[in-house]
Amino acid sequence: MTTYLIRRILTMIPMMVLISVILFTMVQLAPGDAFSGQFDPRVDASYYEKMREKFGLNKSPVEQYFIWAKNFVQGEFGLSFRHRMPVSDLISDRIGNTVFLGVCSLILTYSLAIPLGIFSANKPYSKLDYTLTGFSFVGYSMPSFLAGLLLIYLFSFNLKIFPFSGTETAGGGYEGISLLLDRLYHVILPAFTLSLITIAGYNRFVRSSILEAKQQDYVRTARAKGLSKSVVMRKHVLRNALIPLITLFGLDLGLLLGGAVITETIFTYPGIGQLYFEGIVNRDYPIIMAVSMISALTVLLGNLLADILYAVVDPRIRYE
């Protein structure tokens, strides 16, 4: 297991290098740079040239990549053109918010999708099952900007139940538990928006996985032992049916960050997704690179975590 882990972590290094090259190329291929969008007729064009020189934007892309890579490896993510602040400070200010949003959305996903999937699988092809299928299709196909706007319209604008922006009440002065509650109150709508697609997908997945497990011979064996349907469900069916969810968990850990870009922007929720969106609009490539790299690393770590979890819960899987 240890050698397996070391090998897996080592193979991440070339993967990250490759990802960084592709990302950097894509950023460079986009027309313009951080200063072309700020054009102001009152400012002399030579000023921009000076700034480009100062930030190294006039060097060749290859040179720029190596300068970026050298700094990045040393933990120096560069200076944001827009904020005139180190990117690492910008990220560390916001990453907590994004992680909070991500965790809440994961909890929401699992606590809703698994029971809904079980309901569906208990009575397949029933009215309840078809209703849930219908909602899942809608939820799965609705883009998050639309879902976010609809939720804001309904719950913030019409019903005035939930706030539509921020992470906490401005000037609320909450501390401890009440601060946590206030933050939860603010995170509910964005977290629900973010998890809508995973709730929809997971509950379908749980449903079919349970239906498949119910057909297995060992379920019949368990029933033949005299165990009741609910015990068989809990002890034999669910254990087997929920194992494949781990794969989805590993993949979606990274996707949470990606999905957060739109969601955080709509809810003006100050996380790194929103930072990323600003970064793209302003061609602020140190931000784009840093957040993309974090996102890529999360995907890789998520997959590694999924593989480790597999070995923990499924006795058939052992890594040499």
Add this chain to the structure above:
Amino acid sequence: MSQELLQIHNLKTYFFSDSGKIPAVDGITLSVKRRETVALVGESGCGKSITSLSIMGLLPESGKIVDGEIIFNGENLVKKTDAEMERLRGNEISMIFQEPMTSLNPVLTIGEQIMEGIILHRKVSKQEARERAVQMLKLVGFPRAEEILSEYPHQLSGGMRQRVMIAMAMATNPKLLIADEPTTALDVTIQAQILELMREVKEKFETSILLITHDLGVVAEMADRVIVMYAGKVVEEAGVEELFEKPSHPYTEGLMKSVPSLEESQQRLYSIRGNVPSPDELPKGCRFAPRCDKAWDRCFASEPDLKEIAPGHAVRCFLYQSEEGNEPR
């Protein structure tokens, strides 16, 4: 205490689908005495597995017992509620299945799977259940029983898993063991070991066995009495020696002839022509008639009854039922 442990009277188990009802088991009557091994023989799809699932009360949702009774130890199982059946299953009636590779839960240890039945029915502590599990595993031939308890099914071979299944089924000392093709998925040497084990276990626990199989070799080895099923009906019933000496129904004869023999050198192995009719398009008259070499007009017109032709030997065939002017051709 009556001598009969299990009596099935006119059991009809039908499956219902959008396209209509399918009579998988169509009025069978059979009995199993205490300490007796009865073999239920027939081709795939003749209803023998559905019979066993009917006894267990584990029919798929589309299947339903529409008529008949299953008297086990004096009580009609057809009338029992789910909860009552749960108390019986795995306790008084146990079952082992054809596929030992998939019949055990891959993510639970052997110990957990044996112990859960013991704890459920015997209401004992985990420690006592554990001791019982070890005892059972030793009995079915695992010298290192304690270690096996914490192993997972994938660590065992097919034969070992079937031993575990037997240990699991017998742990509560059931009165009836239903074995649905217990050796079909195993290779021949392992088959012999498992059959031997089943015989030993039967002696030790004084259990009756309802053995479902299509393998006449297994029948000869294990059974006291044989019931031959065809297309949801019993076509012949006899003691094992009588049946092998005087197979009377043309179908039974066909089955006997299809077994490869070591003594005679045959050019080509005999096979009964045609296929088992699908239960939703059964022929009129005798269900075997379209495949029968001895069939005549009457066989296609009406269905024969099961008639006793010698003590303990019953056949469902017109060949043994004389009627004026209708001699076999």
